Amino acid sequence: MNFIHAYRINILGLLMGVLFGFLMSRAGATTFDFHAKMFLFEDFQLMKVIGTAVVIAIVGVFIMKKLHINAIATGTEVDFVKKPYQQGLIAGAFLFGVGWAMTAACPGTIPAMIAEGKIGAVFSLIGLLLGTFAYGILQSFIANNGSYKAALK
Template sequence: MRYLTYLLIGILFGIVMTKSEAVSWFRIQEMFRFESFHMYGIIGTAVVVGAIGIFLAKRLGWKTVDGTDWRLEPKAMSVPRYLYGGIIFGLGWALTGACPGPMFTLLGQGILMIGVVIISATLGTYTYGVLRDRLPH
């Protein structure tokens, strides 16, 4: 039953991404060229909703799916780490026109070429996992 819930949430997410035009390569291009506020508005809304969700989770003592305490550990702030990671992520986003959420939405819409991007992103993540202990953090 839990997987059905996840599937329905994923379908709803895909519908919202499509209707908001967040999966549109043209909208993403406009954002990177600073020609439109549209995508920045979507991202800003997501940040605000996420912040409210975290506030409520802490205030109301929400539990995880398996019933354990929900905890957020403070991040070790390292400018080079986040700078380099952000640049790599942004370049991939700009080149493909899709970040992880829209990639699967586009696949669900039948745009099969996005499968190459999904496979590449998965291989990049796997490669990072293999090399993680050898990289400076």
């Protein structure tokens, strides 16, 4: 892959990300009040947006599997490999939900919230980065049979 091709792919990714962030903002996914009302079952707008996204994703994955679509960046066929169940998925999902409810943000909405000038999203981003860092250290610690020195290399 040459430099021009990689550059073009990055620009395409940036434009898709900006479009995604704009659409999330317009749908209310970057607004605390919509999240609070959703979790309190007072307003279902955000649930409808999420449900619509899930249905579109299901249809899109079905079509991509049927038509054997190739990836734009690599040109190779898109592959959907089912991941095996891992210990800790339930606890991780619970922690993700608690963080989402507390911050009204998920990893996808944080950049859009920052772009809107919502300073609180910076703290969510810091928490996300620290949590990812802690997860990496913990996984390394477990993989190295509890050796702190090897985990922190």
